[in-house]
Amino acid sequence: MNVTIAPLPPARLAVLTAAYRQNIAARRRQGLILALAVLVCTALASISAEVSPLKLVENIGNFTTYIARLFFLDNGRFVLTDPVEWYWGLGKWSRLLAETLLIAYVGTALGAIGGLFLCFLAAANLSTNAWIRWPVRRFLEFSRTVPELVFALIFVIAFGLGPVPGVLAIAIHTMGALGKQFFEVAENIDMRPVEGVTATGGTWSTMVRFAVLPQVASNFVSYTLLRFEINVRGASVMGFVGAGGIGQDLLEAIRKFYYSDVSAILLLIIGTVMLIDLGTERLRHRILHLEGRK
Amino acid sequence: MTELERLKRQHPAIFAPSIGQRFGGPIAAGGIALSLIGGLWHLGFSPGRIVDGMGQLGTMIGLMFPPDPGSFARAMIYLNALGETVAIAFLGTFAAAILAMPLGLLAAKNVVANRIVHFLSRRGLDSIRGVDTLIWALIWINVVGLGPFAGVLAILTSDIGTFGKLFSEAIEAADKRPVEGVLSTGAGPLHRIRFGILPGVFPVMLGQVLYYFESNTRSATIIGIVGAGGIGLHLAEQIRTLEFGHVAFIVLSILAAVAVIDAISGRLRFAIIGKRAVPVD
Known part of the structure; x- marks a missing residue:
């Protein structure tokens, strides 16, 4: 096989090359403008946020020594040489960690129930009345956008210190977040079962129960499990504002420079979150797999 | 009638669900409900406290309107x-x-x-x-x-x-x-x-x-x-x-x-x- 490619005539080639150059130049120009815009934004933001790389460079030693210091006991020995001393408060901490998990569990469950009831009212294909849909959606958006800790701060004043405001804060935020994910799932269902149930004279609630719920249940459970893991992390800092869980002890340990306590509590939290992450991931895969087989 | 029997033969699982299929859902729901109630009780929820708190919250929300930064x-x-x-x-x-x-x-x-x-x-x-x-x-x-x-x-x-x-x-x-x-x-x-x-x-x-x-x-x-x-x-x-x-x-x-x-x-x-x-x- 011997193929020769004839070169283009110079005039034609010049036109093409010029077009190519122009194209590239335009793209470069666009990139340059974008980079400049990002730079200007960064500069403005840096002034506003009092960024000072110098301070960071000067004090970065503090960070590394701080992290290293976390792993040494008060008597100057490495923590692993005396695990009993390191985890001296294990009993108390496990109790608080269990409380944290319980706060996350109850908050997630209450929020999921709230989201479940509201999501069908917010889905455009199931709730055709815009007068209901619009306020429900705005309410979910509000619950989702206001951070949990802000709710917790307000609830601490209304309900008193302790885990109750923590649970309620997590429940409200979860309701907003799950409600949105739920109604997006519900909007993507197959509408034929809905028509079927409506044709037999079923009411709206029968329709949701027998035509919609079977289609969305596995996705709902999967999203709820994912949210549970996020909420365990959220519940671990609820104690910062006095809303229960292990956060209070952690805050105290950090503020009072009980270095080894900080690492002990942090490792407990990280370990728990990882275990829950793995557990819920397995469960989610199993549930979604079950659905796929049907 | 024969039609029904044929269907029964074809789909035995639907007509005679196993105990797990029949009661699995309700048992799971019951377990979740029980643990939820237990958890609420353990964390110090009580009807009185919720009603009190809701009252307080209502007053606070009332005070939030109109939103006003002061000056x-x-x-x-x-x-x-x-x-x-x-x-x-x-x-x-x-x-x-x-x-x-x-x-x-x-x-x-x-x-x-x-x-x-x-x-x-x-x-x-x-x-x-x-x-x-x-x-x-x-x-x-x-x-x-x-x-x-x-x-x-x-x-x-x-x-x-x-x-x-x-x-x-x-x-x-x-x-x-x-x-x-x-x-x-x-x-x-x-x-x-x-x-x-x-x-x-x-x-x-x-x-x-x-x-x-x-x-x-x-x-x-x-x-x-x-x-x-x-x-x-x-x-x-x-x-x-x-x-x-x-x-x-x-x-x-x-x-x-x-x-x-x-x-x-x-x-x-x-x-x-x-x-x-x-x-x-």
Whole structure:
């Protein structure tokens, strides 16, 4: 096989090359403008946020020594040489960690129930009345956008210190977040079962129960499990504002420079979150797999 | 009648469900309900307390209207702090994205095919992610002092974990064929990453970063509670001193800022990658 490619005539080639150059130049120009815009934004933001790389460079030693210091006991020995001393408060901490998990569990469950009831009212294909849909959606958006800790701060004043405001804060935020994910799932269902149930004279609630719920249940459970893991992390800092869980002890340990306590509590939290992450991931895969087989 | 029998023979599972199928659902629901009630009781919920609290909450919400910052000067202070919050989120998110890029490559199986590196980098990123932004803020305050810079560093640190994980997953899901194409021209490992992998995954990554900019604006509103800059400090202070008119004003301005950023980042995301699901947090 011997193929020769004839070169283009110079005039034609010049036109093409010029077009190519122009194209590239335009793209470069666009990139340059974008980079400049990002730079200007960064500069403005840096002034506003009092960024000072110098301070960071000067004090970065503090960070590394701080992290290293976390792993040494008060008597100057490495923590692993005396695990009993390191985890001296294990009993108390496990109790608080269990409380944290319980706060996350109850908050997630209450929020999921709230989201479940509201999501069908917010889905455009199931709730055709815009007068209901619009306020429900705005309410979910509000619950989702206001951070949990802000709710917790307000609830601490209304309900008193302790885990109750923590649970309620997590429940409200979860309701907003799950409600949105739920109604997006519900909007993507197959509408034929809905028509079927409506044709037999079923009411709206029968329709949701027998035509919609079977289609969305596995996705709902999967999203709820994912949210549970996020909420365990959220519940671990609820104690910062006095809303229960292990956060209070952690805050105290950090503020009072009980270095080894900080690492002990942090490792407990990280370990728990990882275990829950793995557990819920397995469960989610199993549930979604079950659905796929049907 | 014969029709019914034929159907019964064809689908025995539907006509005679096993005990597990018949009672599994109700038992699971009952278990969840029981544990929920037990949990509520254990955590100190009681009807009296809820009714009391709701009453208090009602009074507080009543005091929130009309939202009122008190004076024009206070309003300017709050809006300035809100700007600081957005600045913290912006710097933290984008600096984290730049720093997480090499880590994402390191933690992706198809770039660094070493089990030990993969395991260590993934677990390392998980540990960073497992520590809440507020805790990072407390740690950074020890290093650079109180103020918004500690907040930037806190968001940066916790986002390195998140982005590292998301980026490595995006890279692992990337199309293999461009890489093979680049390799067949005799390219080195850096060329493979630059021309084989990055063009495919860069838009996905940018979409994720833009999404997190919005979510970090929400996180940045609370790190002020521990003294790391932004509007959180004012918000916590006004809640604690029961100035609910101020609280309502601050919350409404946060909602407006988040809505604006959401609209901008949503539009940019749509322009870059089209509509695509991004994990919601």
